[in-house]
Amino acid sequence: MAVANSVVAPAAPLPPVLAALKDAVLVALVAMALTGPIVGLQTVDAGGRLTVDMRFTEVALGIVIVFFGRFGLALGERGLALPAYGVGALLMVAGFLLPWPAELLKVLAVAAGIALVVRGIAGQLKERRTQAVLRAPDEEDAKAERLRRLVTRGLGFAMLAAAVLLPMMPFANSYIMDTAIRVMTYMMLAWGLNIVVGLAGLLDLGYVAFYAVGAYTYSILSKDFGFGFWGALPIAGALAASFGILLGFPVLRLRGDYLAIVTLGFGEIIRIVLLNWTSFSGGPNGIGSIPRLTFFGYPFARRAPEGEVTFHQLFGLDFSPLHRAVFFFYLILVLALVVNFFTIRIRRLPVGRAWEALREDEIACRALGINPTNTKLTAFAIGAMFAGFAGSFFATTQSFVSPESFTFLESAMILAIVVLGGMGSQLGVALAAILIIGLTEAFRGLAEYRMLVFGLGMVMIMVWRPRGLLAHRDPTVLLHGRKSVLKKGAAA
């Protein structure tokens, strides 16, 4: 700690508390200059002219919170764990007890306090773990590694069982089922994007464009050409994949960063085209009354149309609107599991290994004779195809599509799920999908802050835990198996 201290404070080392105080004052001053004009002066419409409303009290209180938050953090960094906990507790108590003028400030104070305490505990755990790692890895570590894999696998199966049993639970009403369908749709999209981002290491910021291609393909095929869901599904997937190839071909030859901005632009272009090409896509009004999926030809309806048998008549049940939701849920579950199974298997095939190798070192891959452009293109096209499938499913469940559903924010949300889950980890992505969609449902009242928290969350994950909740960047296949690698480390 003494070494770290001298690095932080140059020239004449201040006592740690004073140094932390100085740090906090500086940060508070920067925060004041940043938020003062943008938050403190709100432009409001006063009878056709703009004028400004001053909100300096709120800004001042916010800066006080920032000051104490940074003070606590700086204390923690200088090894004063106990005072850091104290500041954290103080912030939490103040957050709960004081009469704040805005709800946001209260949340900010409590969150800052909790963050301080959590960070303090995490820091101490990390220190202990570093000490543990300093000794050479041995049999016990191999055992722990096996246990970790066992737990991961068990958790995966437990989640699958929970998903299968969910519709049979007594509490499964239509709200729960709709949310579950939403979670599964995002999970499928995130698993698809995981192939592109997590395995191949290509940052795709316009993933939702392929989702839109799938949704509009199904809508138009089923409405104007009388295709059924199963007939339209492969076409939607193929079309989305061809868009992926078309877009990826010029860009994937170049540095990875170009792909990010081209896909970002492409996502926006698709939306602009859908908005303006009214004769094709219905413009901003979208396409309505898309035929809904039937149970292999038996519709879910209270009364059957002329000469048809409904689902509940077929099975001799009473009519319930839940039947449709349950069927949709199982359908998306199967679709998502197909993506998952596909990913797990393809990771072990040569092309999947080539993706992971390219992600780690492109130059080495080229030296080994892998064609980087084609390899990346397969990942990009396969990811796009799964988005196309999910889009078709979306269109048939909603029976309405419009450009509103395919904004950049959707792409950002899917990316956030992949990033939070840990790029490349199937289980992590599944957990992150449940967490993020669950949280957005739970905080519906604070919906306007949702994207704010997302943005902040993406930065914080990158800074603190760049490998996501469940880190998984180990190669899927190793030359001599996993255990021998550990042994080699012990011998060294």
Next chain:
Amino acid sequence: MEYLVQQVINGVTLGSVYALIAIGYTMVYGIIGMINFAHGEVYMIGAFTSLIGIIVMGLLGVTWVPLALFMVLLASMAITALYGWSVERVAYRPLRGSFRLAPLISAIGVSIFLQNYVQISQGARPKPIPPVIRGGFELMTSSSGFTVTLSYLQLFIIVLTIVLMVGFTYLITQTSLGRAQRACEQDRTMASLIGIDVDRTISMTFVMGAALAAVAGMMVTLYYGVIDFYIGFLAGIKAFTAAVLGGIGSLPGAVLGGLLIGLIEALWSAYFSVEYKDVAAFTILVLVLLFRPSGLLGRPEIEKV
């Protein structure tokens, strides 16, 4: 003919704005090899600080327009530069040496955060202000009665851009900060060995890029008279296209690319379709990447191990 001249004037004005933003992209790319996705949002912050500044000047009773604009410009540049600095400090600096996608994802996070931050604190509605600079020169009139005008505002934008470019070129080529930046661009490790504070130089690059973006933001606020929290997204993509078109990493290239994109956009909306004017810039981007990935003035990139 007269119509064409008018479109060229409009295009050059628009191009000046893109050029100023594009410099921020190209400088950051040159020095740390990363696309700063949040730069469009920094420009949006610049537009908002100028808008607030102009209103505050009105409330304070500063009626002499040149003084008011000068003060707004300085304040907006300072605040936006501080945003640029903070973004680098919080979201990019801790990630140096992390895996390749990390700074890109972090940049997207910053971009989403800043957009929503402004939306929440300033409201989602477009913000209109009355024109501050009115009038202009009538250059020529065609036989059919169409008059080509160069408004004082357009002149102001073009002249200010030229002045900034001259000052900026001086800064890069003649001062020690500029030398340090060029050194970091070539080899960061070597630069640190000869005593250049690399972290500080990178920070200054972000500060300079953000200050120029703030000028662009003020120009757009004055020129269109209406802004909203979403303007950074498209302007960012277009300015990035300009930087790629000119050759990313090359400063004269960014200016050339900006002017070209501005001209193409003005002519495209005049002669083809206004709805698809945003598609134009993107089409150019894909074409450039297909046929000349190093841009007009850029050097082909050699990837080092």
